[in-house]
Amino acid sequence: MTTDTPARLLQLLSLLQTPREWPGGELSERLGVSRRTVRRDIDRLRELGYPVQATKGAEGGYRLVAGKAMPPLVLDDEEAVAIAVGLRAGAGHAVEGVEEASVRALAKLEQVLPSRLRHRVSTLQAATTPLTSGDGASIAPETLTVMASSVAGRERLRFAYRSGDGTPSRRLTEPYRLVSTGRRWYLVAYDLDREDWRTFRVDRVAEPFATGTRFAPGELPAGNAAEFLRQSMYRRQQTYDFEVVFAAPALFVAASLPAWLGTPEPIDDHSCRLRSSAGDSVEWLAVRIAMVDCEFEVREPAELVDSVRELGGRLLRGVGAGGAG
Template identity: 45%
Template sequence: MSDTTSRALSLLNLLQTHRHWPGSELADRLGVTERTVRRDVERLRELGYRIESSPGAAGGYRLEAGSALPPLLLTDDEAVAMAIGLRVAASQRLVSGPETTLTALAKLEQVLPAPLRRRVTALAEALQPAGLNAGAAVSGEVLGELALACRDHERVRFTYTSAAGEVTRRRVEPHALAPADRHWYLLCWDLDKVHWRTFRVDRLADVEHTRVLFAPKPLTAEEIEEFVLVARSWVRQAVEADAVMELPIDEMRAYFGQWGQGAEPEDESHTRWPVGGSDFRETMYGLTWIPAGVEYALDLAEPARGELREALERMLRALDAPPPVPRER
């Protein structure tokens, strides 16, 4: 780095630390003449920094906000503080636009030297904002890598551990990161399943960048929200069942859309679809969404099976019985 460039950066650092600097004091700090300070100020102005100057004995220089964001010069401590703040904001969803927070964090951590990254990680893990209940622990490094892959439309590989403990290696085209119910979800196109999938980020590890770019598939904000809503519902239920429908997997997915997640082909003409709820009533409600005319077998354990049968039998008796006599007004 040339002496002129080094001196200009030192001048910028001084201007960022105080609201107003007399020209003579800047010259003393930098060990140059006031004329040299004026030349360095002009160089910074050419780079986009708005520096106001005032003449006279009480005059000097001050850095003002401009119409565009020029490069920032940060000390080690300032960079660490900023990275920690972004990590907390991202993990706790303290600001709107989570993608912006994550990409900013990723860009900053990308240029931090290894010792500073270790400081950021240690301090961020020790910091717990008051009044907020955190969800499952999520690696800030993993979030940043996924955010950049979403932004750059780059395929990635990662290891995923399901709720049941099954470990698989996935190849995906990442589309969006979304927070919900104190968890982070990655919405992506699964290259092996050839379908949209949503993964909990806290169950994801060993992110590998492939350097292979892809053209993103069209997806609206409403569709992203629905995918995440479906993913949030994929937790172990008190009553769980499998409905095996006389419907090929492609037709089933076309009909159910995002709510067909978790469905697997039983054979060429049948699809197994997991459905459940907090009790047999919610399971029954889910079954009503199976298309009209489609027969299915139901794997539902007792006592929910007996409770559902009793409720349906009463409904059938009520439908077969004559309607009650209308009340006279």
Template identity: 45%
Template sequence: MSETTGRVLQLLGLLQSRRVWSGEELARRLGVTTRSVRRDVDRLRDLGYPVHASTGHGGGYQLGAGAALPPLLLDPDEAVAMAVCLRVAAGGSVAGIGESALRALSKLDQVMPARLRSQVSAVHESTVTLGAATDTPVDPDVLMTLARASRDHEHVTADYVDVRGTATRRRLEPYQLVTTGRRWYLLCFDRDREDWRSLRLDRMTEVRAQGSTFIPRDAPDAATYVRHAISTAPYRYTARIRYAAPESIVAQCFPASAVQVVADGPDACIVTTGGDDPAAMVPWLAMPGCDFHVLEPPELIEAVRMVAERISRAGSAC
């Protein structure tokens, strides 16, 4: 592959990864002059890729949707089949597949003509999946809208029903999507509450990108924030337990979305999790099969004593 060909392919990848790039940004990423960028853009146009250019504030190069798919990629039937499969995969339970499928679908949707999008929607709406991987399915269009808005820093509005059943209208700055395998979450900044939020996508409806953009804030780590929000924040009790086993061993015994595991030396770790019923938590916390010591709360410490005494009495009666 020649240097020019490789650079043109790299340019195409950059244009697919974000909505708008300035000529100066592309030149820096590619290590060339803005004049070379213009020549490479012309090469992409000659190959059939619809690259638009605009001037002024917020202007730059943008990969648009054309009247036909670019050559050497997919014909219309293949594009529809691929998009339908990716929509199904985006809601699947295989580790990593949902996120990868969503990224691929976002790239494909960006250059897909409107008539093909309608075909994809028609097939998807007339299809029922037996034995879905999750009992909280998410509309692929909601996934697509939030993925694009997160990438392009675009304001979003949505109706949301929280865990208490309260319905509200939200004005959001979306930052990143997080999947646990069973559910999808959005890390976002709530403009009305002026604070960060972790929202479940299956509780969101009427999701709309507003067209206006925002300047990104210093965001918390998405995975850490969502893990804390779903493992401890919704519950009455927050528990900390020290296990006499390495972090790598204990972490395999719990769903990653339900606990936070931190090493406490080479042969021990501390688990933080949440629950509403201390007695019901005890058998679950005993799953690693090693010695453990409850650090807090007092209610869980008392529940461990009660369960231990009950089990001891049951053993004595045998």
């Protein structure tokens, strides 16, 4: 019999989070208490915001249903390990669509994981290799979680940094936001030594350390962190304009390309046009465009047209005579 009410509530909540209906008698037996106590505990969970639905009848049952808000979850060991491994795998490769929220979730989860489970997560991840990864460099999940915690807690962050030409430095920053471009993670932060806002590629960061010193966030020069990063990247890179017409609806093409490449404009129900700017190599953009599962025509620039033509020829030569017929 569980006499400790908080412990019994957690045990009851863990049972209810299994997607099934629990008869009152079975809950009473599992918890070692009377049905009346079960009903009182159900009322306590409802007061805490958990939407528990009850069914009438001789064997009235209880089920946890979707509510208006997301209440705290209770995870068993296996569930916690599975979620942590999944979040680490996605965050470490900056997979497109995995935004800052997933890194914050990973930081919260790893903060409360017991050491035995944290060790299991690290061991499992070290023993497995993903078949595919994102286009950018992989990142240690610990680096992201330290940064995400510093952003959320408004703590100054110190780290070692390697610039594009390999020059090492030490940075003391007030971290503002983590931004994923789909290929890479970037940290937008105020650099205290340089007294200015900066962006840092996270795959070039080493030994991040939250100092514990709190700060009040300053005002970012741009409207938001993503816009500041975009402006910063374009200032540093030589960009070029491009235009591609796709033989597919705009929504289909938009879902197949990174959002930072721009938004396709519908021509009609079956085609669209993408006009935008890029700072990556034309070779990389040619490959990315070719990955969209539809016919397309590159209008400009001439360098991108030539790169797509060369890519197509290389693929045909790769098939060789064995592909005939």
